[in-house]
Amino acid sequence: MTAHFTLARLGAPGHEVPVVRVGDRVLDALSITADYDGNFFARDGLARVRAALDTLPEYTGDDERVGAPIARPGKIVCIGLNYRDHAEETGAALPDEPVIFMKDPSTLVGPFDDVLIPRNSTKTDWEVELGVVIGSTARYLASPDQALAHVAGYAVSHDVSEREFQLERGGQWDKGKSCETFNPFGPDLVPAERVADPQRLGLRLWVNGEQRQEGSTENMLFSVAHVIWYLSQFMVLHPGDVINTGTPAGVALGLPDAPYLRAGDTVDLEIDGLGRASQRMVQA
Template identity: 65%
Template structure:
């Protein structure tokens, strides 16, 4: 099952997509105000089955997809928590040591934009970079989970995330990473939230990113240092994860920072991202 939000920024309508190739989505506005934490907390298997049946019956209004703006699939996430250096090849390309524990940082929640929206290079930026990542969407409160096996019970689903980063501000300007991670538009998300039951093995997904048609990243979640379950368990020891929170799980090798010549993003570039089974993003790059 795939959830998405369709319409102008700030006025998106919650919707359900029964088939990844469908040209119409099913409007959920009469059933929920939005795809948000409250909705995700209510998303039991029985609720999913009910929604699928109502959509298949033709009861729900249809929203045409061609030409429509698709927003981020989760409205107003409370937190965007990120794991850094979580792929061995990415740590190696940046010259960083393999971490003994997950590297945790935060992004401002208002960095989250739609999967086809413009990504803005900040004023004064000289080193804006890309990162294709598997995003975990939280569906139930996670507080002091007893073991990584308990993580499955709190995951609503998965999406594609682009952890856009300004490397000079992240690494060369002092302080924490957050200042190079929290610029406006720096977390495109979507196009869909794919429920966890449709992603039986989140550790076997291919991730790819192209810039202007050239493949820059081509990796697999199988190469994570800390897997999805471990990440959620680990975070729950340090903070409470709530329904609607987003967890970015790290990126494979191929970022601009680790590429010869360091081809930082420029206005006019186009980023294309995809993860197996989770759809694709296409993001024009502009300037703030």
């Protein structure tokens, strides 16, 4: 039986090395690919990694920083108000169709990197989300039944948001979502074959050790499969693209005291089977 593996990238920002984790072992994947990018996924990279597991050398690098498990994606597509309890806590009506917005791909950073509180920000907020990485081109899918075959894998995603920029400054969600470092991602990309049902994953988030979010992907208004099918009717999803699928209740925006993030705060987040991440907030 083929060993289970996940994909990760280690090294300084901009100089990450693609590695494969198999249990406690860390294997160097440079003989297969220069990076985990769209080209890697388009050329059936996961299958090539699987076939080469017995021959990959041990990773010998001395930089243990964990980068995002994929290189900068072509696009990050986000789904808003995709959990009933989150829509209710923010006072928003339940959407009849998925709410779509885009996030600057350069926001993708490592799962343990610092998050920069933007200048003039007073309402930086947290959101734990299931991140989906596209493995093969999806366009005009006939039904949601076809969608999951286009998924390369899943990861923990932190869709950091600045609510004033998002909701009070001209109605453009993108600018409240696209500040630098606003999408920590990882630690690993878990291949889709290892996630039996993406609609049965628990999500949790803590701020300074106090739990703020706990939910399950089974409570999504629109499933992962539905979201991919729906998006494919309006845009082409390319290998390496990321979809952030929404967040459950418990964000600062929905809490009575609105305890938005400040420099010095720490956010920890996890998703069942996908790992745990942690970020410190610092002032930009």
